[in-house]
Amino acid sequence: KMLQLIRKTRRKPTKIRQLRFQSKYDTRIKLYNSLTKNNEPLMLNSKTKRLSWYTCGPTVYDVAHLGHARTYVSIDIITRIISDYFNIPIDHLMGITDVDDKIVKRAIELNVEPKEIAKKYELEFFHQMEKLGVRPRRICRVTEHLQQIINFISVLLDKEKAYISNGSVYFDHSKIIGTPALSNITEDDYETDNEYLQEKRHHRDFALWRKSTDNIGWKSPFNDTKGRPGWHIECSAMSSEYLGDHFDVHAGGIDLQFPHHANEILQSNAYYDYGYKGNDGTWVDYFVHTGHLYIKGCKMSKSLKNFISIDDYLNTKFTANHFRWFCLMSSYNTSVEYSEDTLSNCERIHQKFENFVAQCNFASTKILETQPTDRKWNKSDNDIYMSYFKLKADVRQCLEDNFNTPDAIQLLIRFTKKFNSEYLALFYDDGVTQPLPSIINMVTKYINHILSIFGIEMELDTSTNTNISDDTILHELLELRKNVRNYLKNANDKNFMYQELDRIRNEVLPSQGLSIKDIGEGYIIEKGNINK
Numbered sequence: 001k002m003l004q005l006i007r008k009t010r011r012k013p014t015k016i017r018q019l020r021f022q023s024k025y026d027t028r029i030k031l032y033n034s035l036t037k038n039n040e041p042l043m044l045n046s047k048t049k050r051l052s053w054y055t056c057g058p059t060v061y062d063v064a065h066l067g068h069a070r071t072y073v074s075i076d077i078i079t080r081i082i083s084d085y086f087n088i089p090i091d092h093l094m095g096i097t098d099v100d101d102k103i104v105k106r107a108i109e110l111n112v113e114p115k116e117i118a119k120k121y122e123l124e125f126f127h128q129m130e131k132l133g134v135r136p137r138r139i140c141r142v143t144e145h146l147q148q149i150i151n152f153i154s155v156l157l158d159k160e161k162a163y164i165s166n167g168s169v170y171f172d173h174s175k176i177i178g179t180p181a182l183s184n185i186t187e188d189d190y191e192t193d194n195e196y197l198q199e200k201r202h203h204r205d206f207a208l209w210r211k212s213t214d215n216i217g218w219k220s221p222f223n224d225t226k227g228r229p230g231w232h233i234e235c236s237a238m239s240s241e242y243l244g245d246h247f248d249v250h251a252g253g254i255d256l257q258f259p260h261h262a263n264e265i266l267q268s269n270a271y272y273d274y275g276y277k278g279n280d281g282t283w284v285d286y287f288v289h290t291g292h293l294y295i296k297g298c299k300m301s302k303s304l305k306n307f308i309s310i311d312d313y314l315n316t317k318f319t320a321n322h323f324r325w326f327c328l329m330s331s332y333n334t335s336v337e338y339s340e341d342t343l344s345n346c347e348r349i350h351q352k353f354e355n356f357v358a359q360c361n362f363a364s365t366k367i368l369e370t371q372p373t374d375r376k377w378n379k380s381d382n383d384i385y386m387s388y389f390k391l392k393a394d395v396r397q398c399l400e401d402n403f404n405t406p407d408a409i410q411l412l413i414r415f416t417k418k419f420n421s422e423y424l425a426l427f428y429d430d431g432v433t434q435p436l437p438s439i440i441n442m443v444t445k446y447i448n449h450i451l452s453i454f455g456i457e458m459e460l461d462t463s464t465n466t467n468i469s470d471d472t473i474l475h476e477l478l479e480l481r482k483n484v485r486n487y488l489k490n491a492n493d494k495n496f497m498y499q500e501l502d503r504i505r506n507e508v509l510p511s512q513g514l515s516i517k518d519i520g521e522g523y524i525i526e527k528g529n530i531n532k
Contacts, residue, residue: 059100061106075251080454148238155271167211180262324456377436380435
């Protein structure tokens with residue numbers, strides 16, 4: 001009878017809690033976990049094999065800048081790799097802070113309602129994300145989840161993990177057990193001079209609900225006046241509403257690590273009793289933080305007024321593709337310096353990949369016109385295929401290693417150079433066996449596939465090569481240049497003619513938006529002046 005009574009009164013675990021203690025599925029991905037400061041295996045529930053992911057979104061009170069873009073483009077790259085390359089379904093939720101002291105302050109300055117400010121800049125943010133190629137995801141707004149936030153706070157009060165002071169509610173830091181997560185912090189990191197310090201029992205305590213001093217807010221059971229949610233509580237309450245009492249990954253910019261994410265962990269563990277009374281459960285398994293964006297040695301921020309807005313960037317000669325390359329060329333969790341020189345290099349890399357794919361498509365089409373069926377493989381075919389096979393394995397290894405896109409990109413660059421010089425060049429060399437269209441198409445399909453996963457949009461203008469072959473004058477000029485160049489290899493007086501041929505290559509063709517690269521006995525035509 002006693003056992004039956006215990007079973008009836010015992011709190012039943014949620015379905016998510018039950019699933020957590022089942023065996024885990026190893027994705028083979030190593031993910032840098034800010035909680036442990038180590039690369040750890042990304043393990044998922046063995047039944048669902050789905051990844052639950054929460055991202056802290058923007059506080060919508062002003063225009064977004066490239067520092068924000070770096071965070072959300074980087075997270076977009078990671079989630080694309082997880083879903084499109086590793087074929088892992090993601091339940092991705094983003095929180096939008098549409099009520100905040102900054103929003104209220106801006107609204108008072110402009111004499112408008114705070115919701116008008118929030119709506120304006122939220123729409124701008126998502127429009128900018130669309131321009132940058134960031135995939136939409138499910139969103140949750142603070143103003144639409146006030147009851148969930150109030151309920152969350154009420155539970156913390158019932159458990160005596162929070163207290164009311166002067167109409168505001170604070171988390172009681174003295175009630176935590178163990179060392180706060182995500183923190184290599186000292187007492188100096190905590191605010192000791194803010195206006196609310198006298199309301200706190202300890203300077204480490206933080207607001208869960210703040211009594212309004214400007215009559216802007218909502219009624220709550222905590223006082224007789226209006227109030228607004230604290231900053232940290234919103235993400236805990238909203239993620240719990242949709243992802244349950246445990247989820248896999250929590251992401252955001254590195255500046256959110258402390259105090260925002262550290263305090264989220266404290267209040268969520270207290271809410272679910274994780275770490276208390278022998279409960280060894282966890283609220284979140286992995287924290288992912290993107291690095292800062294620097295400009296001229298300083299962190300890009302609105303407070304320093306050294307930021308470049310996303311719209312201002314997109315009005316320059318650089319594109320969304322170039323900025324995505326910029327993010328791909330550095331590890332997502334390291335700080336990176338923004339400069340026009342770096343963006344120009346990204347522009348050149350993008351152009352080279354477009355030229356490579358366009359030239360491969362052109363060669364494959366022309367070969368098929370005279371060689372409709374594949375011949376038997378020779379040594380060149382076998383050698384390049386083995387290099388291609390190794391490329392695929394090495395790229396996978398990079399992406400499994402904390403989404404190491406910089407090394408993966410270098411692998412692709414080195415392979416395309418090798419493919420150009422050792423295989424595609426056979427197409428332009430008279431008297432040798434032509435490359436196989438099936439191998440050319442296999443390679444271009446893979447390159448397109450990987451770049452598409454990274455979110456790179458290839459704008460292939462096949463008309464460039466087609467027009468060249470159809471334009472008799474230009475075609476004959478190029479053929480003449482090739483023949484004279486080959487003849488001069490055995491001639492005695494070469495300097496003058498070589499200078500003339502180099503002038504065509506270095507001056508005439510670039511002025512028409514073309515570049516020519518001498519390979520073996522032939523040449524490769526590329527769109528754009530890649531040597532600029």
